[in-house]
Amino acid sequence: xxxxxxxxxxxxxxxxxxxxxxxxxxxxxxxxxxxxxxxxxxxxxxxxxxxxxxxxxxxxxxxxxxxxxxxxxxxxxxxxxxxxxxxxxxxxxxxxxxxxxxxxxxxxxxxxx
Amino acid sequence: xxxxxxxxxxxxxxxxxxxxxxxxxxxxxxxxxxxxxxxxxxxxxxxxxxxxxxxxxxxxxxxxxxxxxxxxxxxxxxxxxxxxxxxxxxxxxxxxxxxxxxxxxxxxxxx
Numbered sequence: 001x002x003x004x005x006x007x008x009x010x011x012x013x014x015x016x017x018x019x020x021x022x023x024x025x026x027x028x029x030x031x032x033x034x035x036x037x038x039x040x041x042x043x044x045x046x047x048x049x050x051x052x053x054x055x056x057x058x059x060x061x062x063x064x065x066x067x068x069x070x071x072x073x074x075x076x077x078x079x080x081x082x083x084x085x086x087x088x089x090x091x092x093x094x095x096x097x098x099x100x101x102x103x104x105x106x107x108x109x110x111x112x113x
Numbered sequence: 114x115x116x117x118x119x120x121x122x123x124x125x126x127x128x129x130x131x132x133x134x135x136x137x138x139x140x141x142x143x144x145x146x147x148x149x150x151x152x153x154x155x156x157x158x159x160x161x162x163x164x165x166x167x168x169x170x171x172x173x174x175x176x177x178x179x180x181x182x183x184x185x186x187x188x189x190x191x192x193x194x195x196x197x198x199x200x201x202x203x204x205x206x207x208x209x210x211x212x213x214x215x216x217x218x219x220x221x222x223x224x
């Protein structure tokens with residue numbers, strides 16, 4: 001158990017819909033990172049927040065957005081969902097603002113039908 | 114765009130044998146990290162290499178960072194069934210603040 005929690009574990013929805021994935025970092029960690037893992041694209045870095053502020057942006061689509069709240073939990077919002085958005089979404093956290101040791105959560109498996 | 118290439122994609126190993134997985138980048142990396150993901154699990158941090166030519170060992174695992182900071186390798190000796198999983202490298206670019214994961218090497222072990 002990494003100490004990072006993600007909800008829900010599984011999510012099944014239809015194309016065109018919008019969903020919100022939630023992540024709670026380890027106690028004391030200020031950074032939250034979001035990743036997408038799919039069979040054809042591998043593990044892709046989406047975005048990082050550090051202490052409430054966006055710190056780095058990766059291959060995140062415009063239909064996706066994220067935020068980090070004052071209590072440091074984070075949410076990833078996915079809208080206008082497409083079949084290709086079906087993937088495992090991981091959240092990770094770390095103490096620092098850089099890309100150092102990250103602790104990954106168990107992931108949310110999103111299925112878009 | 115900037116990308117970290119990782120080979121081989123699959124590695125089938127007899128228990129007790131050694132194997133190596135390699136990562137290469139066309140541009141200089143600030144640092145490189147290695148993660149392991151067991152089947153059905155999440156990535157788990159193994160190590161971070163920062164210095165040019167750095168070599169670090171964790172029991173049977175040896176990690177190297179190239180002199181030019183463009184390549185890295187993970188060598189596992191005397192493979193055990195507990196080594197099964199996918200090993201990813203992840204490179205942070207020197208002048209571009211993002212992390213790029215390699216495609217991973219999926220290791221299976223024959224007992």
